[in-house]
Amino acid sequence: MFTVMAIKIEPRVKKAPEVQEILTRYGCIIHTRIGLHEATKDSCSNSGLVLLNLLSDEKEEIKNLHEELEAMDGVTAKILEM
Template identity: 65%
Template sequence: MFSVMAIKLSPRTSSAPKAQEILTKYGCIIKTRIGLHEASKDTCSTAGLILLDLLRDDEKKIQNLLAELNSIDNVTAKLLEI
């Protein structure tokens, strides 16, 4: 089974510092992290998407991570278990 978390930050410039602090706190359960946002020569998107592949060792830590991220204004986190 895989535990994948998708995190939307919009606007990412104001919500990213607090989200980063939380991700660092739970870094030991994050196997893979991918960050995506629109970027071009002339513009940089205000929205961002982070995808996490999580260790399933501690369900409570995963739920705490989800709750802490969702407590930040302009951040939406969803957990998908496949």
């Protein structure tokens, strides 16, 4: 089974440091992390997307991570299990 979490962050620059602190606390259940945002030479998007591949057998930790992220204003987290 694969467990993927998508995290939308907006405003990215303001909220990213707090999201990073949370992700650091849960680092042992994060197998892969990909961060995406629109960027050009002249501008940088105010919203971002982080994709996490999580250790599927850590259900309680995944639930806690999800709840902490969802409690933040400007942050939305969704879980996909396949």
